[in-house]
Amino acid sequence: MTLAQPEARPYHHGDLSRALVEAARRILETEGPAALSLRAVAREAGVSPAAPYHHFKDKGQLLDAVAHEGWVALDAALMKARQDSDDDRRRMTNLGVAYVTFARDNPALYRVMYDCSRDKDALPDQMKEEGAYCQVRNTIAHAAGDGVSEIDLELATIAAWCAGHGLAEMSGFKQFESLKTLLGGEEAFLKAVFDHLGMFAKFDRG
Amino acid sequence: MTLAQPEARPYHHGDLSRALVEAARRILETEGPAALSLRAVAREAGVSPAAPYHHFKDKGQLLDAVAHEGWVALDAALMKARQDSDDDRRRMTNLGVAYVTFARDNPALYRVMYDCSRDKDALPDQMKEEGAYCQVRNTIAHAAGDGVSEIDLELATIAAWCAGHGLAEMSGFKQFESLKTLLGGEEAFLKAVFDHLGMFAKFDRG
DNA sequence: CATGTTATCTAAGCGTTGTTCAGATGGATC
DNA sequence: GATCCATCTGAACAACGCTTAGATAACATG
Structure with missing residues (x-):
């Protein structure tokens, strides 16, 4: 039995696209455009660096959504x-x-x-x-x-x-x-x- | 005896700052702003990736010059x-x-x-x-x-x-x-x- | 001319980035 | 319950900005 995770997200996030866009906006507001890397967004959303690629073709497409x-x-x-x-x-x-x-x-x-x-x-x-x-x-x-x-x-x-x-x-x-x-x-x-x-x-x- | 180098630049370039800015402008014109990395500029000028740091504090300062x-x-x-x-x-x-x-x-x-x-x-x-x-x-x-x-x-x-x-x-x-x-x-x-x-x-x- | 100082450059390396890929996971369908 | 398939992970690649240690050569001083 493991300790309770801070956020026991299921393996499949549910609505990761939306979560990624929100994470991106959060980073934009708090740390500015220079800190807005795809990896940082994934980190903020609590997923692996590769996860976003199942919802956006590349970084540019995520930024398009933002x-x-x-x-x-x-x-x-x-x-x-x-x-x-x-x-x-x-x-x-x-x-x-x-x-x-x-x-x-x-x-x-x-x-x-x-x-x-x-x-x-x-x-x-x-x-x-x-x-x-x-x-x-x-x-x-x-x-x-x-x-x-x-x-x-x-x-x-x-x-x-x-x-x-x-x-x-x-x-x-x-x-x-x-x-x-x-x-x-x-x-x-x-x-x-x-x-x-x-x-x-x-x-x-x- | 080595073969004649394409450009037998001496070890010390002579006017690297100027050459770097020119190389940067060349890259800007031909490949656009996305391709303008410090390493690419150094490559274009024919020096090592670390050479520019003896003339500009960081990438931003080189761009300032451009x-x-x-x-x-x-x-x-x-x-x-x-x-x-x-x-x-x-x-x-x-x-x-x-x-x-x-x-x-x-x-x-x-x-x-x-x-x-x-x-x-x-x-x-x-x-x-x-x-x-x-x-x-x-x-x-x-x-x-x-x-x-x-x-x-x-x-x-x-x-x-x-x-x-x-x-x-x-x-x-x-x-x-x-x-x-x-x-x-x-x-x-x-x-x-x-x-x-x-x-x-x-x-x-x- | 020999010597030491200093500016300039290289080689190697660190941590980060965007992106890809093989494989693990689990909800949905038959 | 077996299968399928979208979704996610872990590991890897090349390229990036930047730092450090050490090589090189110009230059000043004796």
């Missing part, structure tokens, strides 16, 4: 931000702030999300239909009214998305620290930058 | 773009297009540059004085005239830089392919997006 969860979470954050406002322009700014805030609050996760995208040279497919990208697009469409062309709409969405991503990756740079305190905090800083980007400038001009 | 070269090159590209125009607004767009074009032409190098920045949560120090960041700032300052505040100037520079970085990392996404051909090529696409960002909107409005 990234997917990230996009879903970002989705929800943007959805919430979109409802918290009535005015179109303010709503657009709120979306931008929510986007960057999500990235700043989950830096490791955001990094994985975009690393996966760049490896495939594409945003996740999910986004085109009902995802975060589409939410930005719809918000712009509503703000711009009927007169706007499909092309302008697409361009404006891309422009806003690029601005958000750029700011998400750079707003943490220490060179901007003094400016932030001068403006009264992180959020004020973000709003000010988005204001300067004038994402409706084209529509305002006519 | 990144520095990248920033210098980007510097030059922006300098050239700035002189190729007279009108302020066009000059600003040209800067943006040049920035993104550099990133698209040297994707692996650009990746290393920004990975190094994020590891330190800072743009390279060199940029603040006479570097690329400063060029953008000066261009905006010239365009905005005397009335603009120091804060607005800084915000506009950050906004432009974020937009450039975001577009640099996303313009390669295949989702935008059809839109690009529809607009008549990569450069037209970039100009259209920058136009939508209306980086002078704030100043135009007064």
